[in-house]
Amino acid sequence: QPFEAAFAMSLTPNLALQLERIRTQVLEGRLEWQETGEEVTHIPVENYASPAVRDAEIEHLFRPLPLIAGHASELKAGQVLANDDYGVPMLLARDADGRFRAFLNVCRHRGMRLVESTGAAQSLASVVCPYHGWTYKLDGALRNRLHAEAFDRHCGGAAEDLVPLPAEERHGLLWVVPAPGATIDVAAHLGGLDAEMPFFGIERLAHFRSVSADYPANWKLIVDAFLEAYHIRVLHKDTIYPFFADAMTATVRFGPHIQSLVARRAGEEWARRPPGAPDAAPPADMAALRELVTPSQMIFPNTVTIFHPDYLSLITLYPVAAGTLRWMHRMLIAADRATPDWMPHWEKTFHLIEEGVFRKEDIACAVGIQKGLASGANRFLTAGRAERGLRSEERRVG
Numbered sequence: 001q002p003f004e005a006a007f008a009m010s011l012t013p014n015l016a017l018q019l020e021r022i023r024t025q026v027l028e029g030r031l032e033w034q035e036t037g038e039e040v041t042h043i044p045v046e047n048y049a050s051p052a053v054r055d056a057e058i059e060h061l062f063r064p065l066p067l068i069a070g071h072a073s074e075l076k077a078g079q080v081l082a083n084d085d086y087g088v089p090m091l092l093a094r095d096a097d098g099r100f101r102a103f104l105n106v107c108r109h110r111g112m113r114l115v116e117s118t119g120a121a122q123s124l125a126s127v128v129c130p131y132h133g134w135t136y137k138l139d140g141a142l143r144n145r146l147h148a149e150a151f152d153r154h155c156g157g158a159a160e161d162l163v164p165l166p167a168e169e170r171h172g173l174l175w176v177v178p179a180p181g182a183t184i185d186v187a188a189h190l191g192g193l194d195a196e197m198p199f200f201g202i203e204r205l206a207h208f209r210s211v212s213a214d215y216p217a218n219w220k221l222i223v224d225a226f227l228e229a230y231h232i233r234v235l236h237k238d239t240i241y242p243f244f245a246d247a248m249t250a251t252v253r254f255g256p257h258i259q260s261l262v263a264r265r266a267g268e269e270w271a272r273r274p275p276g277a278p279d280a281a282p283p284a285d286m287a288a289l290r291e292l293v294t295p296s297q298m299i300f301p302n303t304v305t306i307f308h309p310d311y312l313s314l315i316t317l318y319p320v321a322a323g324t325l326r327w328m329h330r331m332l333i334a335a336d337r338a339t340p341d342w343m344p345h346w347e348k349t350f351h352l353i354e355e356g357v358f359r360k361e362d363i364a365c366a367v368g369i370q371k372g373l374a375s376g377a378n379r380f381l382t383a384g385r386a387e388r389g390l391r392s393e394e395r396r397v398g
Contacts, residue, residue, distance in 0.1 A: 010284065012199050014252050015295070018261045019282060021250035022293060026263070026271035031248055033385040041383040041391050045373050048218040048381075054322040061301040062086060063179045066166075066189045068303050068316055070174040071332055073207045075100065079121040080138065085212065085328055086318050088178040090165060091115055091127070095138040102167035102176045108142065108160050109134045119210065127162075136162055172203025192254035193297070200295070200305075201286060205312060205332035208346050211354055212328045217366035219302070219317040219325035225362050226296060226304045226315075227389030229262050235365060239357050244294075247386050256300035258389060267292035298389070310334070311346075313353060323370055327363065329354060 011019065025031050047053055069083050069092060081092040082105055091105035091114060105114050112131040115122065126143055127136040135144040140162035145151065166177040166184035171194075177184045187194045225231065229247050232240065248263040270292050273280035283289040290309045297305040306313040311333045318326040331350050333342075372378070383390040 011282065011289065012196050014196060014259065015199065016282065018250040018252060019293065022248065022261060022263045022267055023271040025248055026268050032250065033388055036385055038385055038388065042380040043383065043390065044380050045378055048220060049322055049373050051322045054319045057319055062318065064177065064182060065301060066175040066177055066184050066186050068173050069102070069176045071205070071207045071314065071330060072169055072172045072174060072203060073205070075121050075174065079123050080115055080127060081121040082115045082117040084117055085316065085326060086178050089113060090176060090178060092174060093138045100167055100169045100174060101140060102165040103140050103162040104165065104180065106163065107131065107134055108162065140164055171197040172205065190257065193257045193259065196259060199286060200307060202312065202332065204335060206335040206338040208331045208333045208338065209350055210328065210330045212326065214320055214324055214326050215363055215367055216323055217325050217370040218323060219319045221366035221369050222317055222325060222327070222362065223298065223304065224390055225365065227258065227298060228387040230386040235361050236357065239361065251389065258298040260296050261293040262296065263293055311349065329358065
């Protein structure tokens, strides 16, 4: 599908109301946060520095809840992909029929790691243990044991199959609960956000590139940054701020999930056009919407989506330790633009957003804050009315 046609879907009711709230802020010359009487929020430093809080987050957030482990386009039929993003050795697999599954990346014989991470999926007819050659089908079933007569019974049975993890493919994303024996229901987990997701067309995108790295900062400092637009004017003054209005947002909550629109300069111009004027009508589809605002979502507990004008940044985070985060950034692009003639554009774009904005600004800021917290200067962090997203208590443990 051509890029424009792929996103030809009318706004959801929530997005339409959010966009109208942006228009109201422009026309009235007052931001929503300026109208609220909410009290300033104080967040204890321990939330970002305590090993006990981090351990509670692993137990209550990163083991029982569905987590995004990749995009559907990263895993084709007949492929497997090693994934260590969440502190558990996972093996993602798609069999010849296209069904997505996930397993512990562990041989049932002597516990050897089966597939090494190369950053990309591998096409395999079977998964073969590199230690003794035990072989598994892509549905996890044990297929063969070298010298099977050395064991008490013939191969077969769940006790020798790969340990499955609850897995589901939904909205173009690969979801896994990294705990054997758990259950998964992504729609129930998303709640009202589930009905919003089709509009964004994530399933029609293609994976361009991923980067994964650990940084000396608490993971929630990155989440905090994407829950407010207050910092854009200062932190991003030379990179993205020239394209955005100052701290103008419209957000809606779906339980612990948050969906936001951040107004762009073009959106301010659109809002000021009189009714009936050319280009004054609301945007008819996703492509037009992203010219006026930048939609983003905080998908609880650890995923941030940022829908830039022509690509998606899919960011997932993991607390390696109280003061160490794992940053995973996937850049997803329109499938019809994943062609050689577009590659120079995407290479430049990825470099600008990953290294110029995220790494040198957002991540560097989180690292600087973590150093400041260790100094003991503050007992708590302060979030003002322009940082209302940080008030969400559902997303915090401790």
